[in-house]
Amino acid sequence: MLSKLVVIGVGLIGGSFALDLKRAGLVGQVVGVGRSPENLARAMQLKVIDLAEQDAATAVRDADLVLLATPVGQMDAVLARIAPALPRHTLVTDAGSTKRDVAALYRKHLGDSLDRCLPAHPIAGSDLSGAAAARYGLYEGRKVVLCPLPETSADTLARISALWQACSAHLVVLDAAEHDAVFAAVSHMPHLLAFAYMNTVLNRPDADTCLALAASGFRDFSRIAGSHPEMWRDIALANRDGLLEDLRAYRAELDSLIAQLQQADADGMTAKFERASQARSAWGKG
Amino acid sequence: MLSKLVVIGVGLIGGSFALDLKRAGLVGQVVGVGRSPENLARAMQLKVIDLAEQDAATAVRDADLVLLATPVGQMDAVLARIAPALPRHTLVTDAGSTKRDVAALYRKHLGDSLDRCLPAHPIAGSDLSGAAAARYGLYEGRKVVLCPLPETSADTLARISALWQACSAHLVVLDAAEHDAVFAAVSHMPHLLAFAYMNTVLNRPDADTCLALAASGFRDFSRIAGSHPEMWRDIALANRDGLLEDLRAYRAELDSLIAQLQQADADGMTAKFERASQARSAWGKG
Numbered sequence: 001m002l003s004k005l006v007v008i009g010v011g012l013i014g015g016s017f018a019l020d021l022k023r024a025g026l027v028g029q030v031v032g033v034g035r036s037p038e039n040l041a042r043a044m045q046l047k048v049i050d051l052a053e054q055d056a057a058t059a060v061r062d063a064d065l066v067l068l069a070t071p072v073g074q075m076d077a078v079l080a081r082i083a084p085a086l087p088r089h090t091l092v093t094d095a096g097s098t099k100r101d102v103a104a105l106y107r108k109h110l111g112d113s114l115d116r117c118l119p120a121h122p123i124a125g126s127d128l129s130g131a132a133a134a135r136y137g138l139y140e141g142r143k144v145v146l147c148p149l150p151e152t153s154a155d156t157l158a159r160i161s162a163l164w165q166a167c168s169a170h171l172v173v174l175d176a177a178e179h180d181a182v183f184a185a186v187s188h189m190p191h192l193l194a195f196a197y198m199n200t201v202l203n204r205p206d207a208d209t210c211l212a213l214a215a216s217g218f219r220d221f222s223r224i225a226g227s228h229p230e231m232w233r234d235i236a237l238a239n240r241d242g243l244l245e246d247l248r249a250y251r252a253e254l255d256s257l258i259a260q261l262q263q264a265d266a267d268g269m270t271a272k273f274e275r276a277s278q279a280r281s282a283w284g285k286g
Numbered sequence: 287m288l289s290k291l292v293v294i295g296v297g298l299i300g301g302s303f304a305l306d307l308k309r310a311g312l313v314g315q316v317v318g319v320g321r322s323p324e325n326l327a328r329a330m331q332l333k334v335i336d337l338a339e340q341d342a343a344t345a346v347r348d349a350d351l352v353l354l355a356t357p358v359g360q361m362d363a364v365l366a367r368i369a370p371a372l373p374r375h376t377l378v379t380d381a382g383s384t385k386r387d388v389a390a391l392y393r394k395h396l397g398d399s400l401d402r403c404l405p406a407h408p409i410a411g412s413d414l415s416g417a418a419a420a421r422y423g424l425y426e427g428r429k430v431v432l433c434p435l436p437e438t439s440a441d442t443l444a445r446i447s448a449l450w451q452a453c454s455a456h457l458v459v460l461d462a463a464e465h466d467a468v469f470a471a472v473s474h475m476p477h478l479l480a481f482a483y484m485n486t487v488l489n490r491p492d493a494d495t496c497l498a499l500a501a502s503g504f505r506d507f508s509r510i511a512g513s514h515p516e517m518w519r520d521i522a523l524a525n526r527d528g529l530l531e532d533l534r535a536y537r538a539e540l541d542s543l544i545a546q547l548q549q550a551d552a553d554g555m556t557a558k559f560e561r562a563s564q565a566r567s568a569w570g571k572g
Contacts, residue, residue: 123501143499172499178492185487186500190507192547193483196539198562201471203535206464211569213429213458214472215409219570220506221476226566229559236547236555247544249489251537253482258533261478261522269522273515276484280512283497284505 001026002064002163007049008033008056008078010040013095013122014069015048015134020167023136032131033059043131057085065160068094073234075102079109086110093118093160097125097183097231098238099147099176106149114151118160119176121145121183122169129228139167147176184242189250191224191232192243198225287312288350288449293335294319294342294364296326299381299408300355301334301420306453309422318417319345329417343371351446354380359520361388365395372396379404379446383411383469383517384524385433385462392435400437404446405462407431407469408455415514425453433462470528475536477510477518478529484511 005021007014010032021027032049033056034040040052053059060066060082068075075096086092092110096102099119106117122144144164148157161171174182201210214222236243260268291307293300296318307313318335319342320326326338339345346352346368354361361382372378378396382388385405392403408430430450434443447457460468487496500508522529546554 123499125501125503143501145499178495182492182496182499185490185492185496186504189486190483190503192543193479193540194507195559195562196543197476197479197536198566199558200475200532200536200539202561202565203539204471206468206471209460209464210468210471211565211572213409213431213468214569215411215429217411217476217510218472220509221480222566222569223506224503225562226570227559227563229556229563232559233552233555237550237552240547240550244544244547246486247540247547250483250486251540251544253486253489254479254533254537254540257478257482258530258537261526261530261533264523264526266519266523269519270515272485273481273513273518275488276481276511277513277515279488279497280484280508283500283508284512286497 001028003028004031004063005029006031006033006059006063006066008059008066008068009070009074010034010043010049010131010134011069011129012133012138013124014067015043015131016124016136016138017067017069017095017122017167018048019134019136020139021163024166026163026166031059031063039131043134046131046134048131048134056082060085060087060090062087063090065091065093065163068092068096071231071234072096072098072102072238073230075105076108079105083109088113089116091116091118091156091160093120095120095122097121097187097235099145099179101238103147103149103176114149115153116156117149118152118156119147119149120160121147121179122164125187137168139164139169142169143172144169145172145174145179147174147179180239181242184239184246188235188239188243189246191227192236192247193250194222194225195232198222287314289314290317290349291315292317292319292345292349292352294345294352294354295356295360296320296329296335296417296420297355297415298419298424299410300353301329301417302410302422302424303353303355303381303408303453304334305420305422306425307449310452312449312452317345317349325417329420332417332420334417334420342367346371346373346376348373349376351377351379351449354378354382357517357520358382358384358388358524359516361391362394365391369395374399375402377402377404377442377446379406381406381408383407383473383521385431385465387524389433389435389462400435401439402442403435404438404442405433405435406446407433407465408450423454425450425455428455429458430455431458431460431465433460433465466525467528470525470532474521474525474529475532477513478522478533479536480508480511481518484508
């Protein structure tokens with residue numbers, strides 16, 4: 001039971017975490033912190049939070065747990081602001097999309113008390129954002145990746161794990177570097193590929209006709225190209241080295257396919273398409 | 287009113303067309319032709335067709351309309367087989383994913399009676415296939431692209447248009463070359479990019495962990511990588527020149543993004559991501 005949970009960044013991720021813990025009776029008061037007074041007012045109105053606070057340092061006084069649920073690009077400033085005000089007993093976790101950089105920020109700002117810090121990444125993204133997107137049950141059956149620091153205490157890991165389990169999430173423990181490599185491949189790279197695809201279509205003189213006739217294949221393939229530009233720029237920059245390696249590997253695969261098509265190499269194309277299709281179909285059934 | 291409709295290739299596309307026309311009372315008998323006796327038996331059992339026929343030439347005798355709904359790769363053989371047996375009054379249309387090549391096949395096999403031929407492309411693909419996938423209402427609100435030949439008669443165009451309209455489809459008339467350019471961009475290219483993406487992930491030593499942690503972004507972006515390998519190989523080869531041009535344009539866009547990321551050009555990346563995101567969001571609302 002937490003007497004006071006502070007959620008910094010009250011959107012889909014942070015708001016849904018608060019809602020589930022409230023419903024489970026695991027938290028007394030939820031204090032929301034954010035830069036937008038309108039979003040905080042909406043969060044109050046929707047009972048996602050009990051109290052709104054503009055200043056993170058003020059909010060974290062007496063907190064049992066602080067969840068950093070802002071974009072990763074804001075976490076340096078947030079940690080700098082709250083570090084001097086954090087009570088010694090307060091646990092700190094986050095929901096950042098990249099983990100090596102966030103781990104480094106804990107080390108920078110809370111280096112003398114890393115035992116109470118747990119970098120984490122709930123896998124529950126959406127096109128939706130803001131407090132109005134928060135909902136009960138968002139994490140049901142979803143994975144939450146925990147990337148404990150060498151210094152994270154077993155008690156911190158156990159207590160935060162219990163909260164995510166109360167949200168019906170499945171926990172996965174990974175090293176931060178392993179996390180970043182995996183999510184470069186299955187999340188960050190496809191976002192960049194989708195942005196590039198959308199711009200390729202927009203560059204065409206017949207772009208309007210293309211968009212008018214685009215159907216379900218286009219819809220799904222390009223969906224993540226509608227994602228938040230600044231958020232994905234920050235993620236891409238935060239995970240730059242791994243992502244560059246992946247994009248180059250993709251380009252090599254694309255070049256090989258272009259060469260096959262150029263040569264009308266039907267067998268080579270069939271082999272490539274079959275490998276992809278079988279694996280994707282198996283994944284869909286898994 | 288058609289006394290006899292012959293559907294060659296009784297799957298999602300051809301079967302759903304037959305179902306809607308039957309329900310609308312616009313067709314007497316539906317004869318299904320296909321290579322798989324099991325699929326034809328299933329189509330009979332589901333009342334998608336009234337009669338099953340293995341031989342296309344036998345089936346088309348007395349037909350009012352023949353719909354070629356096989357993969358494009360089989361249409362050359364099918365047209366060769368039915369051309370000598372086709373009554374003079376029979377209309378012929380198709381549901382092929384590419385149109386310049388199919389137009390050329392009409393010209394090759396039915397060159398002396400192109401007035402009754404109408405190349406067409408209903409935009410209602412799916413991962414599902416076979417007679418069991420056929421359903422009422424598939425075409426409701428979907429687009430059907432008609433690519434009349436210079437020789438196609440106004441009567442042919444009007445009569446086939448009326449049938450698609452009876453399926454509640456929206457008709458779009460395009461030149462075959464324009465059709466192929468547009469669908470290279472919004473359908474064929476994303477399929478190839480998705481196959482290449484899936485293979486890039488599979489090439490990784492940590493592919494299993496990647497697939498275990500992949501979530502909704504991956505799911506949607508890679509969905510079309512589960513598509514039918516031979517069908518997409520044929521489409522890619524049939525639309526090779528335009529598709530190669532598009533893939534090279536995509537590669538240039540990707541190279542530009544890789545260079546920006548390499549240089550940590552945050553403003554450049556933001557501009558690209560914003561352009562893509564705004565256009566995709568607007569499309570989603572359209």
